[in-house]
Structure formats: structure tokens, C-alpha cells
Amino acid sequence: MTDSEEYTLDDEIVARARIHAREVVSENGLAVDLSSLEWEVSARAQRRAGACRWHANRGVATIVLARRAYERYEWPAFAGVVRHELVHAWEFQQFGESGHGERFREQAAALEAPRYCEAFTEPRYVLRCLTADCDWHAKRHRASKPVKSPDQYRCGVCGGSYEVEHAESGRTWTTASGYGGAKAALADEW
CATH class of the missing domain: 3.30.2010.10 (Metalloproteases ("zincins"), catalytic domain)
Known part of the structure; x- marks a missing residue:
């Protein structure tokens, strides 16, 4: 330099x-x-x-x-x-x-290296199983297919249905139309 x-x-x-x-x-x-x-x-x-x-x-x-x-x-x-x-x-x-x-x-x-590293940003979306005795959840940062169309996918543990939560607003959906509705309702806050 x-x-x-x-x-x-x-x-x-x-x-x-x-x-x-x-x-x-x-x-x-x-x-x-x-x-x-x-x-x-x-x-x-x-x-x-x-x-x-x-x-x-x-x-x-x-x-x-x-x-x-x-x-x-x-x-x-x-x-x-x-x-x-x-x-x-x-x-x-x-x-x-x-x-x-x-x-x-x-x-x-x-080497005392972590197997996985902690997240350093909060996720935009949280997926949660709707089955009462299942505590599966997943975090997502992008609007992937499982976020946009949760009714087309299943829980990663029990195979049940899940909901998606827009983390910042708390708004949830379980279908593709629910995703579209949440996105439209939040508009600029999306």
C-alpha cells in the first residue's frame, strides 16, 4: 500500500x-x-x-x-x-x-473450533411445527419455497404441517395465499 x-x-x-x-x-x-x-x-x-x-x-x-x-x-x-x-x-x-x-x-x-457457528443476524422468517408435541422449528433469511408455500412442505421431524412467521411483524401463514396476503398487508414493512 x-x-x-x-x-x-x-x-x-x-x-x-x-x-x-x-x-x-x-x-x-x-x-x-x-x-x-x-x-x-x-x-x-x-x-x-x-x-x-x-x-x-x-x-x-x-x-x-x-x-x-x-x-x-x-x-x-x-x-x-x-x-x-x-x-x-x-x-x-x-x-x-x-x-x-x-x-x-x-x-x-x-483445534477447539466450533462445529457450527452461531448466527450473527436474526432470521426474517421462523418455521414452526403445528403438531402439539413437536418442537421443530427452522430459521430462514430468505423467502425460499418452504417460506412462500408452507402447505407444500412438511415438518422436518414429525411430518406435520407448519406455519411461517415473519419475525419482525409476528404475522404468520400456512399457505401460499397466506404468504401473499402477509406480504401485501405489510407492504413497505415487509
């Missing part, structure tokens, strides 16, 4: 993540080739604090970190996200694939 350029928040995120990655690799013997690791920051991510993409043709893993998560988490929690994504990078580099299976769980536990 030249004297006239300023460091951005994204520069800070990448710098801290790289430093932490070097520490994790050197202190724990994690076999990640840091020279085959790229870093990006997403200003758009709303659900995932991090992601790791594998570019098999180049043998490079790209760790993408969410700016909003960095702004909302304290550093120890965000460092956990970095370690989580490093485990994915390790799996990609060593095995050509990655998931959240046993191999991932073992390596994540060794």
Missing part, C-alpha cells in the same frame, strides 16, 4: 485471520499449506460467518469471512470461525473434499 491508501476493515479482517492461521498451523501442526490458501471478505453474507471454497484445478482453498460476523462477534468467537474454516481447508488440501463428518469433528475438536 502507498502512503495515500488507507487500510480498510476488510484488510484488518484478512490480516488478523492470516496471523491467527499461522499461529494455529505452527502451534497445532495442522497440515495446511498456507501458500495455497486465499482469503476474501464478504460484505453480503448474512447467515454464514465463513465459508471455504475448493478450487481443485488450482489446488487452492479460499476462505471467505463475513464482515458482519466480524463486526458482531468478539475476537475469540471470530477466531473460532477462522479455525473452523481452516479445518475445511485442511480437508480439501488433504482429501479433495470436506464436510462436517467424523474427520472434521475430530480435527475441529483438536
Whole structure:
């Protein structure tokens, strides 16, 4: 950078993540080739604090970190996200694939990395089972098909019907027409 350029928040995120990655690799013997690791920051991510993409043709893993998560988490929690994504990078580099299976769980536990990261934004929609003795629920950030047409889908646990709640307004619906009605009624508040 030249004297006239300023460091951005994204520069800070990448710098801290790289430093932490070097520490994790050197202190724990994690076999990640840091020279085959790229870093990006997403200003758009709303659900995932991090992601790791594998570019098999180049043998490079790209760790993408969410700016909003960095702004909302304290550093120890965000460092956990970095370690989580490093485990994915390790799996990609060593095995050509990655998931959240046993191999991932073992390596994540060794690095004290969370298996899943806490949400850093509130969902726009909450799906809840209507069966009395079932407590299944799911959170959604986008108006996906199960949000727009809940009568076409079933509870993920008991197979019963569910309702969708627009989290901000509390308005609920169980059908596609109910979704349309809620959206029309809320208008600008949607």
C-alpha cells in the first residue's frame, strides 16, 4: 500500500485471520499449506460467518469471512470461525473434499473450533411445527419455497404441517395465499 491508501476493515479482517492461521498451523501442526490458501471478505453474507471454497484445478482453498460476523462477534468467537474454516481447508488440501463428518469433528475438536457457528443476524422468517408435541422449528433469511408455500412442505421431524412467521411483524401463514396476503398487508414493512 502507498502512503495515500488507507487500510480498510476488510484488510484488518484478512490480516488478523492470516496471523491467527499461522499461529494455529505452527502451534497445532495442522497440515495446511498456507501458500495455497486465499482469503476474501464478504460484505453480503448474512447467515454464514465463513465459508471455504475448493478450487481443485488450482489446488487452492479460499476462505471467505463475513464482515458482519466480524463486526458482531468478539475476537475469540471470530477466531473460532477462522479455525473452523481452516479445518475445511485442511480437508480439501488433504482429501479433495470436506464436510462436517467424523474427520472434521475430530480435527475441529483438536483445534477447539466450533462445529457450527452461531448466527450473527436474526432470521426474517421462523418455521414452526403445528403438531402439539413437536418442537421443530427452522430459521430462514430468505423467502425460499418452504417460506412462500408452507402447505407444500412438511415438518422436518414429525411430518406435520407448519406455519411461517415473519419475525419482525409476528404475522404468520400456512399457505401460499397466506404468504401473499402477509406480504401485501405489510407492504413497505415487509
